[in-house]
Amino acid sequence: MPKKGYTESQFRKDLQDLNKLINSFNSSVGKKSRRKSSRKQSGGKKADGERRFVVVEVNGKKVKPFGRYSSKPTKMNPASPGQAAKRAYKQICLKHKLKGTKCNVTFSLRETTRGSSKKVYGPYKGSMKKLKKPRVFERDGKKITSRFEAIVKSVKTKNKK
Numbered sequence: 001m002p003k004k005g006y007t008e009s010q011f012r013k014d015l016q017d018l019n020k021l022i023n024s025f026n027s028s029v030g031k032k033s034r035r036k037s038s039r040k041q042s043g044g045k046k047a048d049g050e051r052r053f054v055v056v057e058v059n060g061k062k063v064k065p066f067g068r069y070s071s072k073p074t075k076m077n078p079a080s081p082g083q084a085a086k087r088a089y090k091q092i093c094l095k096h097k098l099k100g101t102k103c104n105v106t107f108s109l110r111e112t113t114r115g116s117s118k119k120v121y122g123p124y125k126g127s128m129k130k131l132k133k134p135r136v137f138e139r140d141g142k143k144i145t146s147r148f149e150a151i152v153k154s155v156k157t158k159n160k161k
Contacts, residue, residue, distance in 0.1 A: 049073040050113075053084040056120060057108040058092060065110065067091055081109055081121040086152045089126035100148055101128050106155065126152045 050072045054065040069084035069091075085107075093103040108122030128148040135146040 049079050051079045051081070051084070051116070052112045053081055053088070053109040053121070054112050055088050055092065055107055056110045057123070059106055066095075068112070069109070081111065082124075082152065082154070085109055085122070085124045085126070085154075086150055089124070089150055089152045092126070093128075101130060103128050121154075123155045123157065124152050125155045126150065 050070055053069045053071065055063065055067050055069075056065050057063060067088055069087045071079040071081065071083040073079040088107065088109060089103075089105065092105050092107060093099070096103075096105075098105075104125075104127050106123050106125050108120050108124070110120045111118055127150075129151050130148055131146070135149075137144055137146070
């Protein structure tokens, strides 16, 4: 009766194949790690001065940070948290399903721009003002009528000592 099992010759052949595989892996890994990259790292702080913010507090209650609101500089004004606050206010109203003059919210923003100090700005008080004459403008071939204007102002807080 023939012996069933793993012969020594099969073992040596498998061992050689395994060594070849290990050597090919080591040689390819070593080459990549020794090579210096000529490319520079991308990302980081935007060169154009754009700043990014998230909402961290709504009506005095801390919330899980949401949204990503950017503020870009113009020829006349630098990027400011106030620009982002106006965008954030509109989204908060949509999120809480508050329409028109019913949307009165106080909120704070935290800067998330890379390289910034991650400072919290605010609180901001947002409200909607009804326009006497609706504003009509066209976007993507559709006429859009705006009956309200978002008013967002920074609320001054007194320091407690």
